[in-house]
Amino acid sequence: MTDGPFRNAALSSRWKRYGQDLISDAASPEERTIQACHSMIGDVDMKAFSPLFNELKGHAERAQMDLDPVTVIETIFDGHPPSPVADALQRHLSANLRDQLSPERALDQGLASIAQEWIDTTKNRLDEECIRARDHGDMSSDDYHKGIERNRETFAAIKASDLCNALATGNRGAFRKATEKKAGVDEGPDE
Template sequence: MTDGPFRNSSLSNRWKVYGQDLVNDAVSREERVKQACHSVLGAIDMKAFERLYRELEARASRDQMDLDSIAATESVFDKNERNSFSDALERHLLCNLREGLAERKALDLALEGAVGDLLGHAKNRIDEECIRARDVGDMSRSDFVKGLERNKETFLGVDVASLCAALENGNKNAFRRSARKDTDDGPDED
């Protein structure tokens, strides 16, 4: 990646594409939302998440409840791979269980909460990268203002339920962009 305001950042290529989209007037808000969701999903180890989520889902779907559902849930997290997303999911899930919610409802709300946390962190990280890019001269002042405003609009436009569904289904490419078609193919030849 050689162009765009984040060309000198340590962000993944998906986020660098998103950075280009922020300052590109030809990219729609919907396209930016799709790229942001694709970038968020790209940061999650989907195989590790699937293993963890399937275990949690199996527990939540059982008819018989544990005497200590909190300890049983903690043990599921303890035997699975740890990362910031699973930590957020655990925090939300345990809080919901302590509030007395049924395990299925607690898990659904915990996933929404963890995705919300992830989106908040991503939005803040991009804001920070815009500031850094402006400070080092990779982004003009006008692009900086445009980038911050579009970043805010983009993250406000994310459908958390769709992102949760992609995670539940293990669909890492749910928001992958399709190739843009060139609308000017030239004259038809007969």
């Protein structure tokens, strides 16, 4: 991909497309939001995260209470590959368990917390990419201001619950269908 303000950035093609959408007047706010969600989920190794989450969920649904639930949870995490999303979930889940929440509630709240943290961190990272693109001449000053504002609007529109559902179900393609362009000449707007 050679177009767009993020063309020289070390980002995936999904994020580079998002960069194009940021400065394009042809992309709607909804399209930018869906592309951002698709890109975020694309950054997660679902083959590694899903077995971890399923084991945590299975453990949380058990009726038996553990004397030290944090140690049990740490053991589960130790049996799976680390990742930024898994590490964040471990931090939040452990903190929730220390606050004496039930395992199910601790997991649900932990997932919701990491989704919101993930949204905020990703928004900031893309603001930095806009700054870098402007500083390197890949984005004009006008496009920079437009990109920063649209990036803020996009990430404000993302529902953490949608990301939670995609993570909990392991659905890597949760937002893919909505990002695909209409291919046929007879295709018109959705009614």
